[in-house]
Amino acid sequence: MDAPVRELSFAQAIYEALAIAMEADPRVFLMGEDIGVYGGAFQVTGDLVHRFGAERVRDTPISELGGAGVAVGAAVTGMRPVYEFQFSDFATLAMEQIVNQAAKMRYMLGGEVSVPLVFRMPCGSGTGAAAQHSQSLEAWFAHVPGLKVVEPSTPHDAKGLLLAALEDPDPVLVFEHKLLYKMKGPVPQGHYTIPIGEAATVRQGRHVTVVASAIMVHRALEAAETLAQEGIELEVIDLRSLRPIDSRTIIESVKKTTRLMSVYEGVKTLGIGAEISALIAESEAFGYLDAPIVRLGGAECPIPYNPELEKAAVPQVPDIVEAARALAGGRT
Amino acid sequence: MDAPVRELSFAQAIYEALAIAMEADPRVFLMGEDIGVYGGAFQVTGDLVHRFGAERVRDTPISELGGAGVAVGAAVTGMRPVYEFQFSDFATLAMEQIVNQAAKMRYMLGGEVSVPLVFRMPCGSGTGAAAQHSQSLEAWFAHVPGLKVVEPSTPHDAKGLLLAALEDPDPVLVFEHKLLYKMKGPVPQGHYTIPIGEAATVRQGRHVTVVASAIMVHRALEAAETLAQEGIELEVIDLRSLRPIDSRTIIESVKKTTRLMSVYEGVKTLGIGAEISALIAESEAFGYLDAPIVRLGGAECPIPYNPELEKAAVPQVPDIVEAARALAGGRT
Amino acid sequence: MDLMEKAMSSAEVRANLPEAYRRLSPDQLKQALKKMHLIRLFEEGAEDSYQRGLTYGTMHLSIGQEASAVGICAPLTDADTITSTHRGHGHCIAKGADPKKMFAEFFGKETGYCRGRGGSMHIADVKTGNLGANGIVGGGLPIAVGAALSMKLQGKDSVSICFFGDGANNEGAFHEALNMASVWKLPVVFVCENNQYGMSTSTERSTAVKNVADRAVAYSMPGVIVDGNDFAAVASASMAAVDRAKRGEGPTLIECKTYRTRGHSRSDRNRYRTKEEIEAWVQRDPIPRFEQELIGLGFLTAAEAEEIRAAAAAEIDEAYEFAKASPSPDPADVTRFVTTV
Amino acid sequence: MDLMEKAMSSAEVRANLPEAYRRLSPDQLKQALKKMHLIRLFEEGAEDSYQRGLTYGTMHLSIGQEASAVGICAPLTDADTITSTHRGHGHCIAKGADPKKMFAEFFGKETGYCRGRGGSMHIADVKTGNLGANGIVGGGLPIAVGAALSMKLQGKDSVSICFFGDGANNEGAFHEALNMASVWKLPVVFVCENNQYGMSTSTERSTAVKNVADRAVAYSMPGVIVDGNDFAAVASASMAAVDRAKRGEGPTLIECKTYRTRGHSRSDRNRYRTKEEIEAWVQRDPIPRFEQELIGLGFLTAAEAEEIRAAAAAEIDEAYEFAKASPSPDPADVTRFVTTV
Numbered sequence A, B: 001m002d003a004p005v006r007e008l009s010f011a012q013a014i015y016e017a018l019a020i021a022m023e024a025d026p027r028v029f030l031m032g033e034d035i036g037v038y039g040g041a042f043q044v045t046g047d048l049v050h051r052f053g054a055e056r057v058r059d060t061p062i063s064e065l066g067g068a069g070v071a072v073g074a075a076v077t078g079m080r081p082v083y084e085f086q087f088s089d090f091a092t093l094a095m096e097q098i099v100n101q102a103a104k105m106r107y108m109l110g111g112e113v114s115v116p117l118v119f120r121m122p123c124g125s126g127t128g129a130a131a132q133h134s135q136s137l138e139a140w141f142a143h144v145p146g147l148k149v150v151e152p153s154t155p156h157d158a159k160g161l162l163l164a165a166l167e168d169p170d171p172v173l174v175f176e177h178k179l180l181y182k183m184k185g186p187v188p189q190g191h192y193t194i195p196i197g198e199a200a201t202v203r204q205g206r207h208v209t210v211v212a213s214a215i216m217v218h219r220a221l222e223a224a225e226t227l228a229q230e231g232i233e234l235e236v237i238d239l240r241s242l243r244p245i246d247s248r249t250i251i252e253s254v255k256k257t258t259r260l261m262s263v264y265e266g267v268k269t270l271g272i273g274a275e276i277s278a279l280i281a282e283s284e285a286f287g288y289l290d291a292p293i294v295r296l297g298g299a300e301c302p303i304p305y306n307p308e309l310e311k312a313a314v315p316q317v318p319d320i321v322e323a324a325r326a327l328a329g330g331r332t
Numbered sequence C, D: 001m002d003l004m005e006k007a008m009s010s011a012e013v014r015a016n017l018p019e020a021y022r023r024l025s026p027d028q029l030k031q032a033l034k035k036m037h038l039i040r041l042f043e044e045g046a047e048d049s050y051q052r053g054l055t056y057g058t059m060h061l062s063i064g065q066e067a068s069a070v071g072i073c074a075p076l077t078d079a080d081t082i083t084s085t086h087r088g089h090g091h092c093i094a095k096g097a098d099p100k101k102m103f104a105e106f107f108g109k110e111t112g113y114c115r116g117r118g119g120s121m122h123i124a125d126v127k128t129g130n131l132g133a134n135g136i137v138g139g140g141l142p143i144a145v146g147a148a149l150s151m152k153l154q155g156k157d158s159v160s161i162c163f164f165g166d167g168a169n170n171e172g173a174f175h176e177a178l179n180m181a182s183v184w185k186l187p188v189v190f191v192c193e194n195n196q197y198g199m200s201t202s203t204e205r206s207t208a209v210k211n212v213a214d215r216a217v218a219y220s221m222p223g224v225i226v227d228g229n230d231f232a233a234v235a236s237a238s239m240a241a242v243d244r245a246k247r248g249e250g251p252t253l254i255e256c257k258t259y260r261t262r263g264h265s266r267s268d269r270n271r272y273r274t275k276e277e278i279e280a281w282v283q284r285d286p287i288p289r290f291e292q293e294l295i296g297l298g299f300l301t302a303a304e305a306e307e308i309r310a311a312a313a314a315e316i317d318e319a320y321e322f323a324k325a326s327p328s329p330d331p332a333d334v335t336r337f338v339t340t341v
């Protein structure tokens, strides 16, 4: 990729991907609550309504089930809709259309249609928005055949994964952690994609493999810095795609490090880390394991309002440091 | 339990639990589509409308989100509603009320309310009803703090777990596998409960621990019979509760058998078996494991209509035999 | 009466006929009659095949509702789409599907519309604009709105037709779909086939208004009630709604009052309605009624009517045999078609 | 004018006054005015605390909508319930909550209504019948219907009040809730606070009818439109609806036309409306209007009005200080209160 690289925020990177796709493909259009003049609840769609008009950047009534279903209907009849859930928590209202219709339509129709749509899913805690505006429900969708699920951790990946999603023939959910929107990072100009289903090893290390996504990648990297000073070398894998999962990358890493830990914000039980543990425990890497597989997931509670409680409900850097140190078990 | 024991079908056992609770507690009432004169889509509520009247056995319009929400409102104001989803697939329409309201209300209100309600969830494939009427979505709910999830495998447990649910102060989802409704088994008369959160070891064995629930318990037991003839002894654990999971019983079993396999109908990725693998892989039992942890879950596809395909989409007895035999690895 | 007089009076009669009779050619009317026969015979065949153990699972028959399916689809072309329901065989044939591939799907065969993956509740025929039956009550409502939005964005001169039942009108999806369609003035026609019950629950016990069409005012769209067993009345209402949609004036809600004379599905014991009620509706069977009307109006002779029925029966027999003889999918292919790439 | 005449004319005036003035005692009217002040001052304090960094997260202010909250709750007792919205401070105080525990919750303190777990969007006060604010638009609608069903099943003589916004009227939950409430003739009053926008989207762009109350016909219930900035009009409509509900005649939909003069939430840049529009509504502030009306009708003197305002201010100051001084929850307790057992 030789295109000039600028510093953009995560939100700007998403904006850029949307704009590129809309320029290139008249089938792409956006729907969602307050994505027009308001610019989106998180100011991601910004001025797109002025660039592409209100027909293609369409404010919807507050009707998530209907909105998702409209996207399905448009997708199977020649368009490429992008529906923004204002918060991914509100997708609870649209599970019927997402799971029974979008995900299954191709299969139920014996391959006679594709359903090329994108659901944008702002997720995660840390903003003081409490239990109904802070969930990390990625694992639900990663459980559903017919869907693809990605979760970028950097502006660079946000743009590349979203562009891949916008060109994919199947329904893709893009989870966008709210705390990342303002984070800046290098983003190449122009068009590029990151393949759906490929993880990235973002730090090499010998002692413990840490698998994370979204904001947890940054926390894991910070923990890795700290532990490096103690001689403990974490290998950090950024999942990037939650369905399909790139099991190969994790398996190879575990064969090298012999220790595995997952870090995720969703509730620990049946969160994405459960799948990471399970697929390594059933894989050829099992025999290489030198220690139990550790999961550092969200607490078994809704996200609380009080900021100290809120922090206590999801893994923080010190938690990762501590757990990884214990897992490394004195090996340096 | 000295009460007389009769043979009842699974459906009759549920009926009996509902009738006992309604007799004993005027707060208990039933809501759902066609549960009145029709007797329920699976004929579970039968003649209850004649015994308790249409106010307490209340046919609802086809409004699952509304119905679930009405249950929440009634529960926090002194009643004990039981809402029947005609098929658990339709709970996709009500995830908002189940997950954002019922599950979180107590927490969000700092413990000031309880939400004593029961959602009845007919689930599973095997009836030729295809992709939108055959799902096993238990794992979604088991991922949600604030909910309790049970899944009986026998008429005896169906009655006991439902009575426990009906007396529990918190929201409980009861998954009822459709293929079990007609299955008969011994059921004591009168009132008894099975504690939520306790698994049952339904067959003792030395070589492999098999964790299952609902219909898969019966398939696992059948596989165990077959393998016993080859000298392979499976220990079969019936989970009964999916949230909370009785990890203690599984851990103790694995320490003994050193080999673990889960069998479940939900999609393999992030199905309940992912949690079983993960919790053993992180537990004290890890060091006892002699082989990778095997998951035998549903295929990565929607449930197809054609009966042969439908069977191929979920674990069958021969699949369990084969996987368990391989896992036992010649040890007899 | 001389020839002159005869011509005049028949012109007069014509002028007073429902629009459908003025706009559809005799050939099109015969085609419509044939489709009604095909639907009836397909469903009787389906029932029969069930008894013979050729199929399993559930099925929902629309016997008695054929005029609504065929009448609504009368003014449509393949460029127009429909979304259908769990009770969708009629819509499928009305929109132009081949009974061969329908039976094959019904039997779960590889030659079926969905290659045996979908079954009765998911039959679709994308080529004729049928986006599919739906197992979820109300599931097709927002999808139909999406299809209409798609047409509008693509500048197409087509319409999207959305079939749903009276029971579906109490789903939130109904409300959200009709509201969006109206706010955005989309080319969509909402067709409620009010057969008086959602499974066992009468509209009176489930729905806070007398007529589903009464809800149209809540979406500022016309609400039209028609005798759903009267082909010409249904087709005329459909024509008016389709014209309106194509003129860019937005959606219409049509309510077809009809009745299913069979049970809701196989497991129905009809505890919620009387034999007399069913019998009264059997008397209002839309097929002989349409046939008689066509003969009475001189569009058809009794002999031609018999020919049409025979042709339909032959087509259904052939379809049934085709399906029976077709191969099943290979179980090894169970995870094919989940995603495109 | 002699005393006799004076008495007569005042009786005449009274007879023509809105019902609220005839049914509420002067003391109750003063209490209502005080509540409106408390709401306004609570929210101004909330804004202020945000600027001082005492709180974080989002908040939705109902400044300008106080007459609707207080008017609706005027005829209620603690046995009646309300479900509220994300914009719920007003409903909470109107229903009788203690500003101390509200501020404490707002600051995330252990002494708050939800022990700091809920925050602004989830404040509830179960003892006064407030089942809680709600972060989900439309989330409270079916819950309110459930509370009403509960009352009916328990034979209680209470009503359930459901507050929701104009934006919420396009959610499926609205449709399902109003339909069930009507079919079952439940004692519930649906109160749409139409402040003209759902976030940035005007009702005109989101809602296919002119008035939300126009949708009442789709549920065969009365639809009543009132000036939501006029306390007496709102309270009178509430009384009529509550009476109807208690008589067993079923639900009513009341639409209060009002306006939020602040942005939707902290992040709002008001790009979707003009300064002039906001200014015009600031002029229709319901609090001075009610105050003047009470003085004009002789229920209140100017001096008393001043006292009421001062008392409210003192109460809010005290509440603010109480909350500031209160302890935070212990992070070790993060998983407390998830389940009861």
Ligand SMILES: Cc1ncc(C[n+]2csc(CCOP(=O)(O)OP(=O)(O)O)c2C)c(N)n1
Pocket (backbone or CB within 6 Å): B033, B062, B064, B086, B090, B093, C086, C087, C135, C136, C137, C138, C164, C165, C166, C167, C168, C169, C195, C197, C198, C199, C264
């Ligand atoms: C969301 C949902 N709820 C419930 C059902 C079960 N169900 C299937 S058909 C039906 C009745 C539908 O009634 P109506 O819409 O009037 O259509 P009809 O069957 O009368 O043609 C019900 C309750 C379903 N399939 N989907």
Ligand SMILES: Cc1ncc(C[n+]2csc(CCOP(=O)(O)OP(=O)(O)O)c2C)c(N)n1
Pocket (backbone or CB within 6 Å): A033, A062, A064, A086, A090, A093, D060, D086, D087, D135, D136, D137, D138, D164, D165, D166, D167, D168, D169, D195, D197, D198, D199, D264
């Ligand atoms: C289901 C759902 N969708 C979207 C949102 C985001 N949201 C919060 S308030 C709001 C606007 C609500 O408008 P209205 O009902 O008119 O209430 P108002 O804010 O005007 O008081 C939106 C879109 C939400 N909280 N819940």
Ligand SMILES: [Mg+2]
Pocket (backbone or CB within 6 Å): C165, C166, C167, C193, C194, C195, C196, C197, C198, C199
């Ligand atoms: Mg019907």
Ligand SMILES: [Mg+2]
Pocket (backbone or CB within 6 Å): D165, D166, D167, D193, D194, D195, D196, D197, D198, D199
């Ligand atoms: Mg509003």
